[in-house]
Amino acid sequence: MNSDSKLLSKKNYDKYKTQIGLIGISAIVLILFMITSPKVFLSPRIYKSFLSTVPFVGIMALGLTMILAMGEIDLSFPSVMALSGFVFAITLKSTGSIFIALIACISTGAVVGLFNGLLVTKIGIPSIIVTIGMQFFIRGFSNILSQGRAYPMALSDSFFYKIFAGDILGLPSQSYWLIGLGIFLWFILFRHKFGEHILFTGDNEDATKMMGINVDKVKIATFVLMAVLASFAGVLDIFRMRTWWPTMGEGYLMMVVATVFVGGTSMHGGDATIFGTLIGAFLIGSLEAGIVAAGLSGFWTRFIYGLLIITAVTLHTVLKNQR
């Protein structure tokens, strides 16, 4: 048989080895859960539940993947989720229009993303500092505005409820959004010139400028994209809970960052994987449920997150360095 026709030829192995490694890790984790908690993990109910909870982490992780591909970092997204959600709640309260509330919510995210991008590109502050500062600033801002109150909303009867939190063909609509955005952003990152500019900026910013690309514009647009995705995750969460609450988004920072690194995106820029992020989202998203179902206490959660991150990143690094 001609070696070029093998499914796992050297060329294919080299191209897909990190994805193969990630699928391997995911399969091992899933089998472990099935062994330790067969009643839970052999029933389709848990997987349907994951399809409605994982997308919040997954959508923000897709945004973070684009940011890391560009060679930057953004840690403000949990607070963007909260502030945008608050804007949605008060706009809905004052206008009665879900559509206007959606526009206001997404625009809030876009403005925060724009600020992040401008501070990084025009003032020259490292993105880790800008976004950590922004995280505290806008969390504090939304707390001041809300005075710590939750905002329940009557959303169940609306058409929007069906598309953001209902069931479509037996599956949670959030999962369609995650997969749809995943496919869309894959095409943007790997088949659109904007995505190519993101990858080149992260890989070699000086070379990218020498080829005539406006790197500042690329960075600003990507920060805006990240923040818009965080706002959208906020919309999905609000429709699921039918409430905005002041601690919205808290707890997602570690999960989203873990998702992206476990998925195989490099923190050095220029090397990203959308498929890896999607798999990582389901892996990280299912971890806590698996730990609890196995009868372990909640103290084990961080230990196992950390172990998974170190194992996955080590495996990705070893595989990438293989010649």
Place this chain on the structure above:
Amino acid sequence: MSLVSMKNIHKHYGGVTALRDINFEVGSNEVVGVMGDNGAGKSTLIKIITGLHPFDKGEMYIKDQKINPRKYSVKKAHEIGIETVYQEQALAEKQSLWRNIFLGRQKTNKLGFIKVKEEKEETNEIMRELMGFTGIGANPDSNIKTLSGGEKQGVAIGRAMHFDADLVILDEPTMALSLQEVEKVLNFIRDIKKRGKACIYISHNVANVYPVSDRFVVLDRGEIVGRYEREKISLENLNKELIELTKVEG
């Protein structure tokens, strides 16, 4: 016709004068060797010609078009027909060959989506015809980091040649190359001249610059301190002149 004409060009970076009163020309079918010590202003000169940095004072004409420094850019330089092979090759190591070739000049549909098949096919042609890749080992999907120094230089040169520039600027193209690879680069420069194009060749290595250039310009501390024609000066004398001109006083 002068392809590039610079008159009384000045460039400052903060309080530092990088170029002072530069008068520099390149004809439409000549190779100009630009030489000088580190910090002489060679890189600044080409960054101005290629649109990477604007000049502060003076005038510049490219193909008889007066250049507005505030509106001139790398993209405009490409459109006018200026290509550059940078010292650092200006390649992104983790990206594939085909993406590096077409960066900034992607073939796209109206929505900006890249015509991947077309770009890969053209890259294949460029590799065979312009870069001398024999079809063994490297292919359009190869990551740049898997290529040797000479192959990377081949990619950068192939990129410059493919877009059929009227002026190709080479900034230290033979650094860290083997003797065979250096000869390939020098042959490429001879080829540029044969095709009726122009070239600015920047290098420390006089022995490499001398055989392929028509004229030499020497820069020192931001000023042009010497101009020579190859017909009128030997390699040995050019070397001596260079050392004398770039000597630090006291």
